[in-house]
Amino acid sequence: PAQRRGLLCAARAWLRPGGRVLVSASGASEDINEQYAELYRKDQQLTGEYRTYCSRNSSGEVLYVTHHFAEEELQGLVEAAELNVLSLAREKEASTRRPDQAAWFLYCVAAREDAPERAAKRARPGAVATKDAPFPLLDITSPQTLEWCRSLPPPPADFAEDIFVCSYPKSGTTWAQHIVGSLILRALGGSGQGEGHVSARTPFLEVDPHWAGPGELAPSVVAGHRKIGRRMFNTHLRWEMMPKHDRARYIYICREGRDTCCSFFHHLSNQKKKAGDGVVFEGSFADFHARWLDGRIEFGRWSDHLLSWDAAAGDPRVLFLSYEEMTRDIRGCVERVARHLALPLGSSDFDELVPTFSFEHMKANRDQFQPVSVQWKDGFDFIRKGGCGDHAALYGEAELAAYAAAFRAAFPSGTPAWAPYDAGRA
Numbered sequence: 001p002a003q004r005r006g007l008l009c010a011a012r013a014w015l016r017p018g019g020r021v022l023v024s025a026s027g028a029s030e031d032i033n034e035q036y037a038e039l040y041r042k043d044q045q046l047t048g049e050y051r052t053y054c055s056r057n058s059s060g061e062v063l064y065v066t067h068h069f070a071e072e073e074l075q076g077l078v079e080a081a082e083l084n085v086l087s088l089a090r091e092k093e094a095s096t097r098r099p100d101q102a103a104w105f106l107y108c109v110a111a112r113e114d115a116p117e118r119a120a121k122r123a124r125p126g127a128v129a130t131k132d133a134p135f136p137l138l139d140i141t142s143p144q145t146l147e148w149c150r151s152l153p154p155p156p157a158d159f160a161e162d163i164f165v166c167s168y169p170k171s172g173t174t175w176a177q178h179i180v181g182s183l184i185l186r187a188l189g190g191s192g193q194g195e196g197h198v199s200a201r202t203p204f205l206e207v208d209p210h211w212a213g214p215g216e217l218a219p220s221v222v223a224g225h226r227k228i229g230r231r232m233f234n235t236h237l238r239w240e241m242m243p244k245h246d247r248a249r250y251i252y253i254c255r256e257g258r259d260t261c262c263s264f265f266h267h268l269s270n271q272k273k274k275a276g277d278g279v280v281f282e283g284s285f286a287d288f289h290a291r292w293l294d295g296r297i298e299f300g301r302w303s304d305h306l307l308s309w310d311a312a313a314g315d316p317r318v319l320f321l322s323y324e325e326m327t328r329d330i331r332g333c334v335e336r337v338a339r340h341l342a343l344p345l346g347s348s349d350f351d352e353l354v355p356t357f358s359f360e361h362m363k364a365n366r367d368q369f370q371p372v373s374v375q376w377k378d379g380f381d382f383i384r385k386g387g388c389g390d391h392a393a394l395y396g397e398a399e400l401a402a403y404a405a406a407f408r409a410a411f412p413s414g415t416p417a418w419a420p421y422d423a424g425r426a
Contacts, residue, residue, distance in 0.1 A: 004067075008081035015112040020086070022143070023078060027090055027104030028070045035101065036068070071134065071296070074106050083110035087146050089137040092273070109143040133304040134295040135238070139274040141206045149206050149235070152243035153215050160230035162248040163341065165202055168305040169236050169298075170263035171255035172323040177202040177234050178368075179334055179357055180251065180341070184228060186353060187343040197368055200224050205235040236299050238308035248317055249341055252309050254419045255323035257302045258391035258403055261292050265394070268298070272375040285394045293406045303410035310416040320418035324388055330357055400424065 011021050028051055030037035036053075043053035052067040069077075075085050086109045093105050137146070155162050165180055167173045181201035203210055203221050210221050217225075225231045235242070242250070265288045268281035280298070281288060288297065295301040312318040319340040326333045331354045338345050355361065362368075370376070395403070407423040415421050 004077055005080055008078060008083065012081055012083055012112050017112055020109060020111045021083065023074070023106075023108040023110060025074055025106045025108075026066060026068045027106045028068045028073075029103040032092065032102050032104065036103065040068070068104075069106055071106060071136070074108060075134070078108055078110045082112075084113045085110050087137065087143040088134060089141075089143055091139060107143060109147070133300060133308075135241075135300040135304075136296060136298050138280070138298050140208055142208055145206055145208050145211055146237075146241065148211050148214055149237060150241050150243060151215065154245040154247045155231050158229070159225070161341075162243075162245075163202075163230065163232040164205070164242065164248065164250045165232070165234040165253070166242070166250055166309070167234075167236060167253040168255075168260060168302050170260050170267055172253045172321075172326060173234050173236070174198060175323075175326065175357070175362070176251060176253050176321070176337075178362065179337055180232065182353055182356065183334070183338050183341065183343055183345065184230070184232070186349055187345055188228060199234075201228065202232040202234045205233040206237055236305075238300075238305055239312045240308060250312070250315075250318045251337060251340065252312070252318060252320050253323060253326075254306060254309075254320070256388065256391075256421055257407065258395060258424060259323075259388060260302055261289060261403075262391045262394045264292070264297070265289075270376055276375065286396075286399065289395075289399050289402070293402060301410070303407070306416060306419050307410070310418075313416060313418065322419065327388055330354060 008023070015021060030040060030051075039053040040051050044050050047053065047065060049067065051069070052065060054062045055064050055066050056062055071088060071090060075088055078085055088106065088108045091105050091107065092102055094100075094102065137143070163180060163184070165173060165176045167176070177198045181198055184201070201224065203224065210218050212218050217231075262285075265281070265285050268288075269279055271280045272278070273280055291297050293301070295304065299305070309318075309320075313320070319336065321333055321336070331350060334350060334354055334357065338350075404423040407421075
């Protein structure tokens with residue numbers, strides 16, 4: 001451990017303030033590879049450290065010693081070298097020396113920050129991918145793309161304001177995309193109904209194929225934006241990861257945590273990995289829930305996401321809505337969105353559009369809403385139920401108690417006013 005920290009400290013010494021380093025490491029893989037689990041156990045007595053083992057040739061001779069890192073272990077090591085972790089991704093790949101076997105690999109982007117900047121970062125709520133607020137990435141998003149998202153410049157002068165539909169996953173993002181896109185098209189003189197796929201109007205911001213380089217979106221994305229004269233995106237990034245400029249409007253959708261978790265479980269259990277060799281999450285709901293509470297599921301903890309976006313409370317560019325509010329009063333929410341975006345729409349426009357925002361309409365036209373940036377298991381219906389309280393079907397006593405404890409630890413004084421949730425029954 002001392003040698004590892006020394007190596008990172010040496011790297012830090014070469015960096016200017018603000019300079020960045022990419023740290024790649026082998027990840028702890030006992031959960032997907034039994035042979036690694038056996039190696040960890042067998043060689044621990046020899047190496048004196050769990051997950052440190054000896055790589056050997058076919059004759060059994062030791063070639064070198066290797067350590068496989070847990071995500072929180074690598075993050076702690078990087079932070080111990082006084083580097084600020086900007087992102088930490090975990091990728092499942094073929095082992096270098098055992099190409100027929102799978103293993104996890106970790107990719108961490110960190111920056112040098114001297115004492116005043118580190119103190120300021122600690123003081124700011126929701127700091128990006130800290131040890132206490134991890135932010136695992138999907139395999140369709142790289143740390144480089146995350147940085148390009150954050151530094152997206154303002155739109156061209158002949159474009160209207162940018163619109164970002166923002167949320168923790170499974171909080172009503174697609175629903176809000178549909179509403180925003182329809183209102184914009186209506187304001188431009190169209191019908192606002194059934195005009196292509198929702199993602200053609202509001203593409204996923206943090207997807208690698210949607211970028212051509214720093215500050216430069218992919219040609220297909222640019223062409224879609226050019227048709228409507230403005231840039232619109234959907235995103236699951238935290239507030240501090242977002243591009244921020246004066247020509248932007250943000251709409252943040254939140255949803256009750258347990259309902260969100262259950263919907264996310266169904267989603268990742270049916271979403272295929274980029275390589276097509278299985279789904280993103282394989283396992284029980286109990287396992288998913290434990291990892292979700294720990295921040296080890298893609299996009300990190302629900303609570304960290306809410307705390308991050310609470311830093312934007314009071315910013316006139318940001319409108320907060322809740323999934324539950326949308327189910328109770330969809331028209332009222334739609335009118336608030338239109339006002340927030342300063343769209344010249346009236347009562348007759350809402351009379352015509354609001355019925356198309358119902359769950360029944362979206363399910364009947366599911367081909368317009370099923371995400372196209374990823375692939376799905378056969379038979380999966382992305383538009384599932386569209387209600388509240390569905391967590392009762394999956395939550396047992398253990399999950400209820402664990403959720404309540406995590407909720408109270410995250411929100412000792414209660415949730416933000418715009419997210420009126422409680423810990424539920426423990």
